Amino acid sequence: MRELIDCHVHTARCGHATGSVAEYVAAALAAGVVGMVFTEHLALPKEFDPQQHLSMRPEDLDGYLDDVARVAQKHPTLQIVAGLEADYLPGRIDETIKAVQEARDRHDGVSFVLGSVHFLGDWAFDDPHHVEAWDSVDVDWVWREYFDHWCDAARSGVFDCMAHPDLPKKFGHRPSFDPAEMYAEAARAAAGGGVLIEISTAGLRKPVGELYPAPELLAAFHSAGVGVTVGSDAHDPSEVGFRIDAAYDAAARAGYTEITFPGVRGAWRAIQL
Numbered sequence: 001m002r003e004l005i006d007c008h009v010h011t012a013r014c015g016h017a018t019g020s021v022a023e024y025v026a027a028a029l030a031a032g033v034v035g036m037v038f039t040e041h042l043a044l045p046k047e048f049d050p051q052q053h054l055s056m057r058p059e060d061l062d063g064y065l066d067d068v069a070r071v072a073q074k075h076p077t078l079q080i081v082a083g084l085e086a087d088y089l090p091g092r093i094d095e096t097i098k099a100v101q102e103a104r105d106r107h108d109g110v111s112f113v114l115g116s117v118h119f120l121g122d123w124a125f126d127d128p129h130h131v132e133a134w135d136s137v138d139v140d141w142v143w144r145e146y147f148d149h150w151c152d153a154a155r156s157g158v159f160d161c162m163a164h165p166d167l168p169k170k171f172g173h174r175p176s177f178d179p180a181e182m183y184a185e186a187a188r189a190a191a192g193g194g195v196l197i198e199i200s201t202a203g204l205r206k207p208v209g210e211l212y213p214a215p216e217l218l219a220a221f222h223s224a225g226v227g228v229t230v231g232s233d234a235h236d237p238s239e240v241g242f243r244i245d246a247a248y249d250a251a252a253r254a255g256y257t258e259i260t261f262p263g264v265r266g267a268w269r270a271i272q273l
């Protein structure tokens, strides 16, 4: 049997999820998960999150890391890793580098940082609160702009892994052009930047009804020698471990024989498929 891991889990601290660290861990144990990574949303600059429903507040970071460390100590049979999901904000990478480095440097600091592109300008294009903005944009432009930012993020050296790689498809919007060349460029960027990519099962719960990334994009990552990990992007304890079997199957179909569990402080290990 394949070991079950989940490397993308939130908590109520981000303002749009439910459940405490302890509740997610209880759910993970019940689901048979052997390794999990908490990846709470790193605080966004205020102007990107005025209602504070997208990310932790800066002052929440300590409590979050304390909770993860305390609960991890209580459950030595489950590998629990403290991580973050950090936004790539074009033109503001220096701020992100600084905030991520501070979080890594702390006692009981984070071991794993997911990089995400959620913003084009100040538009959170995947936020259901702002979905109507899709009606007045050029979908092809969104895809090109998104992948430009995604490649810059992958090459930035800030992130360990790039989350949900083809997120613009979330609500079903597709480019009118063949994305093959864009996918090849994304694969070169991930390989060049030395990042893992995430196979995310969250898309299976969204209108698109598919894993991120699409099979063709995952195949491009595999050809380029990019490693993979898996995550549910759980925002409720009931979602921990959600459809990870489907992510493993997709990885195997793309040619992968193993995926990576990013353990504490660089103690990464391979999970055989």
Ligand SMILES: [Zn+2]
Pocket: 010, 014, 016, 041, 235
């Ligand atoms: Zn979230």
Ligand SMILES: [Zn+2]
Pocket: 008, 010, 085, 233
């Ligand atoms: Zn997430």
